[in-house]
Amino acid sequence: MKPRDSFRHASMGFVQRHLFASLLALRLANVALVQTYIHPDETWQSLEVAHRTVFSYGFVTWEWQHALRGFAHPMLFAAVYAVLQALRLDDTFLLTAPYVLVALIAATADYATFHFAKRVAGSQVANWAVLCSAVSWSMGSGVVRPLVNSAETALTAAAFVYWPWDRAIPNFSLLVALVFAAFSCVIRPTSAALWLCAGLVLLFTQPRSHCIARTLYIVKCTLMVGIPAIASMLVIDRLGYKRWVFPPYQFYLFNVHEGLATWFGESPPLYHLYVSMPILFTSMLPFVLHGAYIAIARGYATAQPAVVAVAAMFVFSLVGHMEYRFLYPLLPIGFMYAAVSINSLVGTLPSLETGRRSSRDATAGAKPKRWRLWSVRNIVVYLLVTNVPASLYFNLVHQRGVVDVMAYLRSEAQDRLVEDIGFLMPCHSTPYYSHLHQPIPMWFLSCEPPLEKSELATHYCEADDFELDPVGFMHRVFDNSKSSVYGALDVVNLRYKPGQTRRKPSHLVFYECMAKRIHSELTLLGYSECARFFNTHFNGDARRKGDVVVYCRPLTAAK
Structure with a gap:
């Protein structure tokens, strides 16, 4: 050799x-x-x-x-x-x-x-x-x-290893495959669609001899694994939500029954x-x-x-x-x-x-x-x-500015140079508290969907309202008083209603394409550019073009 x-x-x-x-x-x-x-x-x-x-x-x-x-x-x-x-x-x-x-x-x-x-x-x-x-x-x-798709992929691949792709169905192999499949469904219930397809293919490819016995065996194994999996999912969600819920049903009502997934x-x-x-x-x-x-x-x-x-x-x-x-x-x-x-x-x-x-x-x-x-x-x-x-x-490279800006804000917050932050961007444009890791008030333009199909035509979207008339939006929403609308630090329940005023935050974050439209107004409000981060070379969404820009006010003026 x-x-x-x-x-x-x-x-x-x-x-x-x-x-x-x-x-x-x-x-x-x-x-x-x-x-x-x-x-x-x-x-x-x-x-x-x-x-x-x-x-x-x-x-x-x-x-x-x-x-x-x-x-x-x-x-x-x-x-x-x-x-x-x-x-x-x-x-x-x-x-x-x-x-x-x-x-x-x-x-x-x-x-x-x-x-x-x-x-x-x-x-x-x-x-x-x-x-x-x-x-x-x-x-x-x-x-x-x-x-969640990543964890679903790993569990699905593990189930594929043991899945009986040929006609022989070793007891241990099928059970192990079903356990991994069940975990993937607990992690992401829509994974059940894939396993429904796999199960039907398995049933249809069984040899005619002993077909009924094999089918009953497959169904029995599925129930043996599926029932405990559903029970574990209920318990996990009971711990998370502090009440008994069944998210797959709520998911079905929103996405299928009401067909509201198209909002996104x-x-x-x-x-x-x-x-x-x-x-x-x-x-x-x-x-x-x-x-x-x-x-x-x-x-x-x-x-x-x-x-x-x-x-x-x-x-x-x-x-x-x-x-x-x-x-x-x-x-x-x-x-x-x-x-x-x-x-x-x-x-x-x-x-x-x-x-x-x-x-x-x-x-x-x-x-x-x-x-x-x-x-x-x-x-x-x-x-x-x-x-x-x-x-x-x-x-x-691609869309790194929205991460870099959170690292910058975290550093500034640790040095007590940030009081509160507003994101004048399409909703969920950046990571949030998981990257800031500071208990300071933050808000962003909401885009929550309606919960009923009948509300689609009239449902208010704050992000769209701001995009149509950003200067008018700031006039309506920013309160000139010194009082804060944040209250206690239970920011998880922070929900602004249309037209509710907000205190002008010490820092505002937005994309460069929006900066051209609101720069003059922000100057009048006492803001100036304090940081800028490259984000990407291209973006299919016109609202997210350009750098990520941070405008801030002196803290003494923001109090």
Whole structure:
């Protein structure tokens, strides 16, 4: 064996023995690079709720006021905050410790993807699958954020490892898969749509002999796992809300029965097909499609994951509001099929496991020479070049100003240079108390949706009111008196009604595009620019263009 080949085999063997540790190290480095803010839910539906739960001050959005969300996911981060509080380390840089948990979640998704691909397509395909997962920009810039979709993805990938994709149903395997599936539904109840599709595919693919007995067994296992899962969800939400609630029902009433999800934007029916899939897989999408085709046509891997993915994507497309991150749980399936394609094109990688190759590997490796259009090196370079720069840009550059401004305000608040803060921006433009971590009053322009469909046409949106006439809005809302409307520090219940006056805060934050419209008025009110932060090179929302600007007043004038 050549020295270079010996080194490669030795290094691959080391990676296999320490695969999870290697992936965790990768994701820890990955989250350390996250300096930006892409999805409001990455803080408002996780860290903000956890911060309020542990530190007793903060802000929770309207969903939590009306019990549309479950506490299972925020409780994971609340546990981290609780440890920091107990050790009195919450006022240090360790306030970012929840991202260590995020790294663990992302590494688990990578690791489970490897074993899922190994089970259904062999170890050679698994090598490529974990590479696709490790370098994917969706994983490196999306799943490495404290989104509920990230935890859902890791649990779903773990369930895929044990799911009976073939007709044989080992007792232990199915039960373990259902446990992970149940956890994913507790974390995010809409995950039930994916598992409903997987369950139906499993039932329809059972052999005719003993079909009734097998069906009854599957139903029995589902009930054995499902009932305790629902009970645990009820208990967790009872602890979080301090009352008995059932968020999935409230979620159904708002999003399905009343159809109010479209308040946040209405998506075309094929959104997931021509927007979500290209965004999620980018340069890997041709491999995903080709891999699914040859897996089905040539029997390199089971077709069931592809059927489940298509069925789930169809179900997720039935709602009016869609986002590409809703399909994060389908990433492991896509990576597996992309790996099938790549392995068929370039031949085999040195196996990560010692010992002889499986029969699937031997079959996959024996490909006609005409398919060997790419070398291993070229494929690896292609995947790296088309994914890693995108991850770095979206982690380090795109929309970093809205994070930098919170670090600035926290530093100023620690030096007692901030009394209160107002955000004249589209709602949820920045992180909030989870990043400021100071019990000072803050407010932002609200955009809470109506709770009944009949109110859609007349419902007041403060953010839109400000956008239409910012100067007039400030005249109406800012009170010239010295009295404060904040009251005690129970800021979680702070809710301004239309037309209610507010004291002019010591600091105002807004985008550069708005600064041009309100600069003169702010000067008359005694404000001047005190900080500015680059945010992004592009933004599809005209209201969020330009730098993030901070205007402030002397504290003696603000009192």
